[in-house]
Amino acid sequence: MDMVIRALAIYLILMVVFKIAGRRTLLQMTSFDLILLLIISEATQQALLGNDFSVTGAMLTIVTLIVVDMLFGLIKKHLPGADDFLDNTPVILVESGYLFQEKMKKVDISCDDILQTARVDHGITQLAEIKFAILERNGHISIVPESK
Incomplete structure (x- = not known):
């Protein structure tokens, strides 16, 4: 026991x-x-x-x-x-290129973390090219690119 x-x-x-x-x-x-x-x-x-x-x-x-x-x-x-x-629940960190600073501070994610994931996963180099960046439950950042 x-x-x-x-x-x-x-x-x-x-x-x-x-x-x-x-x-x-x-x-x-x-x-x-x-x-x-x-x-x-x-x-x-x-x-x-x-x-x-x-x-x-x-x-x-x-x-x-x-x-x-x-x-x-x-x-x-x-x-x-x-x-x-x-x-936890997924957290939207970026919407249409706009950073949600308070949410990012709360989950301890920086803009560099988001941009690194965007570059690696999608070749995106600017926030304006990101429709959504979402911190998933598992800690991964999902990037949804803006439509071209």
Whole structure:
């Protein structure tokens, strides 16, 4: 039972930490982010398993994490508003070339982030060429170009 409680606690704390960190952390990974991810995964592994390195303990931990994830999926499906709370909602950052500065500040996305995505995905170099830039739930910025 100890492993189930550990797995649940670690799952919840990581969910809270990444919720606080925001979607920007998912947008692009720097070398520092990779190092941090490796450290987090090692600390998480130690916290989940403790001194129990048995196959049974690992299987129990994995099953617990998958069941918790499935439960959150059911909660998001059946409780109105839970999906928005747990996974956020898409945020429109640019509309017809106009930047929504307050929204960008709130989600910690810069104009450079938007233009970089526009250049890479569509070859767009100016805000005026962007009809919509939307920060998606997964942290990716979707660009809808202006019609030509």
